Amino acid sequence: MTSVAALPHSHPHPWRVFAATSVGVVAVFLGISGLTVALPTVTRELGASAAQSTWILLGYMLVTTALILVFGRLADIIGRRPLYLAGLVLFAVATGLCMLAPSANWLIAARLLQGVGAAAVVTNNTALLTDTFPPHLLGRALGWNATVAAVAQVVGPVIGGAATAAFGWRGLFVVCLPVGVIAIVASLLAIPRGPRMASRREPFDLAGSILATAMLTAVVLALTPGVTASWWVPGACALAAVVLAVAFTVVQMRRAHPLVDVTLFRNRGITLVLVAVLVNAVATYAVALVVSLYAQAVEGVSAVSAGVLVVPVAVGTVVAAAAAGSLVLRFAPRTLTAVGMALDAVGLLGVTVTMSAGGPIALTAPFLFVLGCGTGLFMTPSTSALMLTAPAERRGIANGLRSTLQNVGNLLSTALALAVATVGLSGAAREAAYGGTLGVLGSDELTTFVDNIRTVGLALTAVACVGVVVCLAFPRRHVSLPVSEPDLESVSTLKEPA
Incomplete structure (x- = not known):
């Protein structure tokens, strides 16, 4: 465990760093989530097959997931700032290539390149904040950082839908490109050059x-x-x-200096947090995709309308994350994360039942809000507990492990949703589901698809219930944030309330 006194917090304007990295987070998550509602349009206009459509969506996450561990360790050696900036530049270049894509294969290749840049960004984002903020402000910063990421992730479909309606599917990348450029400039101006760490003298594995x-x-x-x-x-x-x-x-x-520091897993709290992050991502990430596919394929709504449908998730996330910044000082992480996962389960079940009943898709709104509240309540305590427990010189790889598992969860959630939602459909029906035109086919295919969507929802609900159990297994005493400057000499702990 690292004492709080050991944390670097010399930057005089940490909120400038937060603002700069937030723009980078927005750029990356818009690139990820915006395509969930634009995918049917992309599929139709590029004539993509079902396999190509899947690659367009999953290829980005696959590359990001595979490289996060590598970039996490590399950041501990060469420094977080240069790697973060290089990732932003590569992401912006790849975004331009996506915008110009003349074919599905071109778009897939550009998305893979985007994933490389995104891996460098997401690996270093939280670690940069932890290096910059004083401990008594870190909880608030990490909470708002998680909020920005979550809101960008769920607002992405809204922006993607609006951009697609106005400019076609390329409009999504037209929006993302200037955001990426702004992130580069802001980061160059705001992010300080970090101090040399002992790990920078270690060889790269x-x-x-x-x-x-x-x-x-x-x-x-x-x-x-x-x-x-x-x-x-x-x-x-x-x-x-x-x-x-x-x-x-x-x-x-x-290895004397391995890529993954296995000593991190000797801490039961760290291990359980990482497992909980994986489970939470599997349970919640595919919701926007499922709702969007259902709305466009079954009810025939437009891309922009499908994006608006998931706005309640963003609202709930903001509300809960703002509250979590204060609650994390009063309650143990096991309590907050367990309640968050429980809210996820309730929201997922409500969305599933509502869609299965065949009523208007708008009726999912209150349950999507509950789901957003669960996500916002889970993120802050889990992230802050992990980053404050990891040694300062190993925060890059600790955050890399968290980001890797979160991205693995995102990928598995998406893959599960796509695979189960289209099982039993003919080749034509599968492509129609991706293209948002399944409603024009026979009723048997449509019924199968609706049944499959219900199965997806129930499966994700079950995963969220498992997450509640994992969170309740957290230690009763866990690293948390000190509440004032006089407490900086030691790490405070939170206990379960009597």
Whole structure:
């Protein structure tokens, strides 16, 4: 455990750093979530197959997930600022290439390049704030950082829908590009050059990086059969993932300076937080996609209307995250995260029941608000507990692990939703579901799709219930934020209220 006194907090204007990194977060998450409602339009206009449509959506997350661990460790060695800036530049360039894409394959390649830049950004964002803010302000900063990310993620479909309605699907990238450029300029001006850490003298684990990237890629390919038309690829990737995992473990145990610091997992609190982050992402990430697909394919609404449908999630996230900034000083992380996951489960079940009943899709609004509240309440205590528990020189890899697991969860959530929602559909019906035109086909195909959507919702609800159990297993005493300057000499802990 790192004492609070050891935390670097010399920057005189930390909120400027927060503002700059927030713009970067917005750019990245707009690029991720905006396509959830624009996908049907992209599919129709580029003539993409079902497999290509899946790659357009999942390829970005696959690359980001595979590289976060590598960039987390690299940031601890070369510094967070240069890697963060390089990621922003690459993301902006790739966004321009997406905007110019003449074909589905071009767009897939550009999205993969976007994912590389996004990995460098999301890996360093939270760690930069932790290095910049004094401990008594860090909880508030991390809370608002989580809020910005969550709101950008759920507002992305609204902006994506509006941009698609006004300018076509390329409009999404037209919006993202200037945001990315602003993020680069703001970060150059606001983010300070960090102090040298001992870890910067440590060698980079190239073998571990290659094995980790290959292993994570094999895992996600094995768990997302929709990205390939070959039936044997998932099985082969699963076998390769096992072999690579064994090789990676052996290499890490023999390295003096490994890619993954396994000593982090000796802390039960850190381990459980990381598991909870994964479960939360699996349970909640695909909701916007499911609602959007259902609304466009079944009810025939426009892309912009589908984006507006998920606005209650953003509202709930803002409300709960703002409250969490204060609640984290009074209640233990296990309490706040468990309540957050429970609200996620209630919201998911309500959305599922409402869509299954065949009523207007707008009736999902109150349950989407509850889901947003759960997300906002979960993020702040889980993130702050992890970052304050990790040693200062290992925050890059600790945040890398958190970001990796969150992105794995996002990817699995999306893959689960797409695979289950289209199971049992003919090839034509599957492409019609992606294109938002399933309603013109026979009623049998439509009924199957609606039944599948209900199955997706129930599965995600079950995952959220598992998350409640994981959160309740958190230690009763956990690292938390000191409430005032006199407390900075030691890390305060929060106990369960009597």
